Amino acid sequence: MTQFKARSIKHKLLTPILLFISITFIISQAINYSVTYEKAKQNLIDRVHVLANGVAYNLQAAILFDDALSANEILSAFSADKEVVRVKLYDQDNHEFFATYQVEDEDINTPNKAQLAMIKENNMVISDQYVFLLVPVILEQEQIAMLRITISTASFKLILVSVIKNGIIFLFLLSAAGCMLYFNIQRVIIKPVFALNKSMQVFVDGQKITQQLNASADDEIGDLVNAFSTMLNRLEQREQQILLTMDKLEQEKSFANEVIETVQHALVVTDKTGRIVHFNAAAKVVFQCDNEILKNTVIQQLIYTSDSHLIDSALNEGIDLNDKQFKSQDRCQQEQFLQVSSRKLSKSTKTLFAIQDVTLHEASISKQRLAASVFENSQDGIIVIGHSGVISIANPAVTTLLGFSNEELITRSENEHSMWSEFNELTPVVFKSMEEYGHWQGEVWERHKDGRLIPLQVKINRIINNEKQDVFDTFIILSDISHIKEIERLDHLAHHDELTGLANRTKLYGELNEVATYYHDSLAEFGVIYLDLDGFKLVNDTYGHDAGDEVLKQVAKRLQSQVRESDLVARLSGDEFVLLISPTSKDKITILAERLLTTLKQDIIYKEQTLHIGVSIGIHLVNNGQRDIAAILKHADSAMYQAKLAGKGKALFYKMDMPESKLG
Numbered sequence: 001m002t003q004f005k006a007r008s009i010k011h012k013l014l015t016p017i018l019l020f021i022s023i024t025f026i027i028s029q030a031i032n033y034s035v036t037y038e039k040a041k042q043n044l045i046d047r048v049h050v051l052a053n054g055v056a057y058n059l060q061a062a063i064l065f066d067d068a069l070s071a072n073e074i075l076s077a078f079s080a081d082k083e084v085v086r087v088k089l090y091d092q093d094n095h096e097f098f099a100t101y102q103v104e105d106e107d108i109n110t111p112n113k114a115q116l117a118m119i120k121e122n123n124m125v126i127s128d129q130y131v132f133l134l135v136p137v138i139l140e141q142e143q144i145a146m147l148r149i150t151i152s153t154a155s156f157k158l159i160l161v162s163v164i165k166n167g168i169i170f171l172f173l174l175s176a177a178g179c180m181l182y183f184n185i186q187r188v189i190i191k192p193v194f195a196l197n198k199s200m201q202v203f204v205d206g207q208k209i210t211q212q213l214n215a216s217a218d219d220e221i222g223d224l225v226n227a228f229s230t231m232l233n234r235l236e237q238r239e240q241q242i243l244l245t246m247d248k249l250e251q252e253k254s255f256a257n258e259v260i261e262t263v264q265h266a267l268v269v270t271d272k273t274g275r276i277v278h279f280n281a282a283a284k285v286v287f288q289c290d291n292e293i294l295k296n297t298v299i300q301q302l303i304y305t306s307d308s309h310l311i312d313s314a315l316n317e318g319i320d321l322n323d324k325q326f327k328s329q330d331r332c333q334q335e336q337f338l339q340v341s342s343r344k345l346s347k348s349t350k351t352l353f354a355i356q357d358v359t360l361h362e363a364s365i366s367k368q369r370l371a372a373s374v375f376e377n378s379q380d381g382i383i384v385i386g387h388s389g390v391i392s393i394a395n396p397a398v399t400t401l402l403g404f405s406n407e408e409l410i411t412r413s414e415n416e417h418s419m420w421s422e423f424n425e426l427t428p429v430v431f432k433s434m435e436e437y438g439h440w441q442g443e444v445w446e447r448h449k450d451g452r453l454i455p456l457q458v459k460i461n462r463i464i465n466n467e468k469q470d471v472f473d474t475f476i477i478l479s480d481i482s483h484i485k486e487i488e489r490l491d492h493l494a495h496h497d498e499l500t501g502l503a504n505r506t507k508l509y510g511e512l513n514e515v516a517t518y519y520h521d522s523l524a525e526f527g528v529i530y531l532d533l534d535g536f537k538l539v540n541d542t543y544g545h546d547a548g549d550e551v552l553k554q555v556a557k558r559l560q561s562q563v564r565e566s567d568l569v570a571r572l573s574g575d576e577f578v579l580l581i582s583p584t585s586k587d588k589i590t591i592l593a594e595r596l597l598t599t600l601k602q603d604i605i606y607k608e609q610t611l612h613i614g615v616s617i618g619i620h621l622v623n624n625g626q627r628d629i630a631a632i633l634k635h636a637d638s639a640m641y642q643a644k645l646a647g648k649g650k651a652l653f654y655k656m657d658m659p660e661s662k663l664g
Contacts, residue, residue, distance in 0.1 A: 014182060021178045025171055033163045040159050044083060044151060045124070045133065051081055052135040052147055059089065059147075060139045062099070071099030078149070079103075085130070086150040089137075108150055119148070129153055266355040269345070274298045274315050277350070286338070286357045288330055299353065303338060304328050314342040315351055325358065337362045381478035383409070392473070401456070401480055403449030430460065434474075438462045443481065455485045497571045499549060500556035508570035508578055509629060515582050516627045525623040526582035527589040530636035531559075531596070533575035534614035534648045543609060550606050551613060558599045562592065578633070586621055586653075593617050593651035601649065616643040617651035 055077050062070040071089060078084040078101050086108050089099040102108065111119060111132050118125040123134040130150050137145040266283035270276050279294050287294065287302050299315075300308055305326040313319045321342040330336045339356045375382055381398035385391055394409040433440040441459040448454050457479040464472045495507035503511070515526055533555065540548040552575065559569045559577060568580040581589055596617060604611040618640025620632060639654035646652065 017178050017182055021174050025167070025174055028170065029163065029167045032166070033160070036159055036163060037156065040156065041126070041131075044155065045131065048081060048084060048133060048149060048151055049135065051078065051084070052133070052149055055087075056135060056137040056145075056147060059099075059137055059145065063089075063137065063145050064139075068099055072101070075099055075101035083151050083155060084149060085152050088148045090146040090148060091144075126153070266353075266357075268299060268353045268355065270299050270315065270351050270353065272315060272349045272351075274300050274311070283355070286355055288332070303340065303355075311340075314353075318344040318351075320344070321353075335359070381476075383476040383478070385474040385476065387472060398478065401448075401454065401478055402446065434460065434462055438464075455481045457481045500552055500571050502556050502560075502577075503568055503570040505570070505572055508568065508572070508580065511568050512580055512629045512632065515580060516622070516629055516632065519582075519622065520625045520627055522625075523623075524583045525585055525621055526580070527584045527622065528620045528632055528636040529579040529581065529589070529593065529596070530618040530620075530633070530640040531577040531579070531600075532616050532640055532644065533600075534616055534644075536575040536613055539611050539613060543606065543611065547606050547609070547611065551604055551611060554604050555600060555613075558602075559596070562595050562599060578636070584621070589619060589621060590651075593619060597649065597651060614649045616640055616648050618643055618654065619651060620654040 055074055058074045058077075059071055061067070062074060075087050075089065078087050084101075085103045087101040109127075109129065111125065111127070115125045115127060115132060119132050119134050125132045129152070131153060133149040133151060135147040135149060136143045137147060266286040267280045268276055268283055269278040276294055276297050276299060283294060284290060289297075289302075300311055303311060303326055305311075305328045307326055310319075310321065310324060310326075314321050319342075321340050324340050326338045326340060328336045328338055336357065337359045339358045341354045343352050343354075344350075345352055375393075375395050378395060378397055381401045382393075382395045383391055383398060384393040391409050394406055396406075398409065399405055430440045439459070439461045441457070444456055444458055445453045446456055459477040459479075461475045462472050463475050495504060495510075496502065497504045512528070519526055533551075536548065536551065539551055552571070555577070556569070556571065559579065563569060563579060563581065567582065570578045570580070572578055581592065584592075597615060600613065600615040604613065618636045618638065620636035620639060622632060626632060635654040635658075638658050639652045642658055643650040643652045
């Protein structure tokens with residue numbers, strides 16, 4: 001009972017409806033089944049009785065004359081009723097007689113002793129599957145025999161199926177009626193009550209009611225809803241009046257706080273002992289503290305400086321501080337510069353401090369000083385060209401490098417100045433690189449004021465104005481690379497032939513050693529071509545050494561024109577040349593040798609004289625991991641020697657059975 005009282009009104013109304021539908025359905029279906037069953041049973045028995053009486057009348061003659069054939073034929077009349085499955089004819093002493101009727105393919109149980117006793121007593125008994133009926137055969141009001149009829153109860157099951165179908169339809173109709181009743185109650189009573197209850201709960205919890213209640217009917221519940229809505233409207237009006245008053249007060253207070261909070265300086269109010277009683281948000285940033293630390297902290301602990309007596313004077317004597325800068329330390333023991341101003345408030349015991357962190361500003365000034373020092377003392381020349389193309393700044397190193405004074409450089413365009421000779425020729429390339437990448441670097445030779453050329457490494461960068469992306473300055477760094485060029489020149493002389501510019505013996509041996517080492521464990525091949533000019537001595541003796549030198553230069557150019565950039569062309573001595581071809585194959589190096597034979601035998605014109613030379617070529621294709629560079633050259637030399645012996649103007653590959661070279 002207690003649980004039922006605790007349930008919602010929806011459950012309290014729904015439970016009786018469900019109980020009513022269930023009880024009504026069960027009782028009605030039970031009555032319906034009972035009445036239908038009894039009616040069907042009685043109809044079946046009456047129908048069989050009528051048929052049995054007719055058959056019994058017809059059996060009188062067959063019984064008197066003991067005619068079994070006629071009796072069986074007469075009993076077959078029971079086939080007219082499909083419910084009759086078996087009929088046995090007994091004499092008046094209930095012994096089995098001579099006639100029987102039974103439905104084919106039907107296995108029919110016989111009544112047990114208890115059922116036989118009930119049949120004798122009541123002339124009828126009903127089992128689960130059959131109805132056993134006893135009908136007497138009367139002749140002249142005297143019983144002469146008995147018919148025991150077995151009737152199937154299969155039709156009773158159809159009665160149950162029919163009752164179930166009708167019950168389902170009745171249940172559906174009953175449920176539909178119950179749903180209509182429930183939905184009507186839901187609309188008229190439950191929904192308004194639930195809405196009212198929800199709104200009252202929201203109101204009790206102090207929340208805002210977002211949905212207006214509307215009465216759905218002009219009854220008692222509608223009046224209750226309207227009364228609650230009226231109460232809410234009046235309360236809301238009072239609340240709005242209170243909120244308007246509070247808003248005005250809050251606006252005045254928030255305006256004052258906003259002024260204080262938006263100030264970028266730390267504003268701190270202290271009592272006469274220096275203890276902080278009020279502060280703004282900027283104070284937490286400046287001192288890197290939260291509210292708990294700042295509250296009731298003494299200001300001398302925040303401004304930790306050797307000039308603390310000035311803070312004491314502002315607190316105790318009311319002396320105003322005007323943008324006084326203190327060197328202090330922050331909470332991380334890092335150096336901090338603070339600019340402090342103070343004023344005595346109208347309450348004599350309170351002092352207002354305005355504090356600004358100028359650490360970054362001081363650091364910026366320090367960096368500017370450092371940058372200026374680097375600019376002035378740099379060994380590299382630094383030039384800044386403004387957006388208009390005029391030189392705005394140049395450091396002393398520019399004067400040292402190029403000899404032009406600062407006055408000769410400033411306010412002049414780089415195109416107007418005589419020191420930009422080679423650089424001006426590169427202007428299209430530089431401009432394109434600056435547009436695409438924002439920088440350019442390269443080497444140029446520019447002329448000193450005294451006329452001598454100086455090699456310079458030039459780096460150019462574009463400095464874009466952060467506010468205006470299309471406005472920029474150009475930053476140029478000039479580095480003297482004379483010493484680098486001198487080292488490169490000496491290195492070139494040490495590794496190249498002075499006459500032809502080709503690699504010399506030292507360079508060849510170094511490159512050959514690297515290639516042999518690289519290919520030692522590889523299946524790839526590289527080749528060495530050894531060349532010796534045919535007829536060179538005749539040219540030298542006939543036309544002089546100058547003609548011979550020209551021949552060597554022309555040969556060098558022709559050799560370089562036939563090989564790749566990765567290949568090496570070297571002059572060993574006199575008219576001997578070596579080509580290092582890496583990588584290659586026998587077919588490729590054979591084609592190259594044929595081109596060399598063709599191009600080197602072409603005429604050479606010297607001072608209107610036609611000079612004729614040829615070449616003998618020896619080829620060594622290295623493919624077995626050989627690393628002895630002396631042996632590699634020796635094999636190529638041997639192949640070249642055999643080419644000369646074979647009649648000159650030929651190219652031969654080295655073979656293992658070749659004799660050693662006799663050439664130097």
